[in-house]
Amino acid sequence: MSEYKIEIKSLYKIFGPNDKSMVDLVANGLGKQDLLDHHKHVLGLRDVNIGISANSINVIMGLSGSGKSTLIRHINRLIEPTVGQIIVDGKDVLAMAKEQIRDFRRFGASMVFQKFGLMPHRTVLENGMYGLNIQGVASGEAEKRAKHWLNRVGLSGFEDRFPAQLSGGMQQRVGLARALATDADILLMDEAFSALDPLIRADMQGILLDLQNELHKTIVFITHDLDEALRIGDDIAILRDGELIQKGSPQSIVLKPADDYVADFTKDVNRARVLTLNTLSHATGSKEGLPLNSDLSIEQAMQAMIESDHNLVTVMKENKPIGQVSLSDMVGAIAKPKTTDSGASNAYR
Amino acid sequence: MSFFTKFPEMERADLRDLKKGIDSSFKEFSRSWGESIEAFFDPLFYFLVKFEKLLLATPWPIIILIVAALSYLGSRSWKLSLGAAISFLLIGYLGMWNNTMSTVALISVATIICIAFGIPIGIAMSKSDRLQAIITPVLDIMQTIPIFVYLLPVVMLLGIGKVPGLIAVCVYAMPPIVRLTNLGLRLVDKEILEAADAFGSNYRQRLFRVQLPLALPNIFAGVNQTIMMALAMVVIASMIGVKGLGVPVLQSIQNQYLALGLMNGLAIVALAIIFDRVSQQYGKRLQRHREGGNDV
């Protein structure tokens, strides 16, 4: 079996009546605009190959219209691909019959929506129970489990309200509880926090990270906000016009943007906070300088260096020195990067 | 040049033959099928008769209690409930009790039939654009064709009486519930339906747990309109032998009895207002969850 929980292979999605006959044109390089102008079809995704690791938060980023929602909806087959393969736990999702797809959605993958997707005629508790009702869990048990998850997201005491009586942040907590209640391994989150105020949003990111520390779900998280991606992502993939441009750790995206599009995303980021000593460390054999843990951000390291009057750091991992970083290395890393040309090739790891 | 001044009509004799042909073949059809069609509607007839008899046999204080209770259950308003009770007392006092019971029976049975057929048709329509394109013009015809024109074949087939009257009422009153069921289901938020799908709902779960409840306010508006249109047909139905408040109204037109016509007309209006207010209040309560605020 593959090292990935979810694998997407050569996925194309073209919207329009003759989508299948357009694949060759698109594969041979016809652009999104030309496809629309000359063939009246919309390019959704072009040759996307991506592996999503288990037990981690995988962020998919891109501007509006880049195909993020289209991509995530292929994973539970809310959208049928034009061609391609989607493999979850070694099973081909596209080969599943209707009944199996339903079971996969009931037990295997649950979803959180940008506009919450709550059912206005159901109370908070009944919304939390929805997935369990569909699974066929007895109502007493379902109520117990839904209450547990509502409690976990901080909504105890609101069980009998209707969604319209809650603030946006609280509504999305209901959405999160509803998704967690089904116990699915996979959590699909399509711009789940984008509709929230910045403060509430940071709050929700915190809740998600806390839960993830304990639950270790495979989360696919869509956002167009880099700060959000860097805060919660273990891994970031970037889409443009339906194509996967770059995929890698948050550090590598910031440090080595594959092209100007990615560089544009990363230009306003606080690099000192994102980059860690680990990424800058180079082995020298020397043990001089202030010993600091490799997980520290550059910002934290600089703070420590100034306080102790050092200008060199020995990077420690599990109490062993693995290399050194100088103050000028740090300053260089914080300055804007050049784009690398090898970007396309690290799109698929 | 008489071609342009006189319309090039069909030959008189041909036209007469055509009409005769249609008439005689329909008569033929009704002679050979009339009885089995009547038999088909028999259960309807028994149901209507039984219900009417039940209403007439129930002591009037009990009926008034039931009216007041149902009004209260529907509207949660003491005023409305009291108003309904007083209207019924007045109706009885003015000698219109039996006719009112017949009309209530007719309207209730017609509404039940319209709901039983209209909602499933509306559901089917909401699923298929093609079906919608076929049924919509049929509904338009049902509502616009002069009532007497379709009354005629119904009477020829079934004679005059309760069942043809009931069918005429249903034909006229069914379209709103079909239309509003279809509309209500189509208006349900796509994102909510997507959420239902994403959690693995099957067709029935999606329909009964999400779509129908969210369409209910619209469906209910359809029920309300259906009741109103059925009431509007009461006088016309009495022309083909349906008992009820329509009969005295018809008599008063023929004999110029102003007071009789006015009283029975007002009794129909009173029924309409009670049905309308109660069902509207009930419909509003169905939408309570849409309101914000922390009052619950």
Ligand SMILES: Nc1ncnc2c1ncn2[C@@H]1O[C@H](COP(=O)(O)OP(=O)(O)OP(=O)(O)O)[C@@H](O)[C@H]1O
């Ligand atoms: N059902 C559809 N029919 C036709 N075109 C579609 C359809 N759904 C999406 N598209 C097109 O596919 C492209 C990708 O859309 P998608 O919704 O996946 O973008 P997105 O990255 O999620 O954008 P956003 O940030 O605005 O949500 C867009 O150009 C969009 O217009």
Ligand SMILES: [Mg+2]
């Ligand atoms: Mg989207």
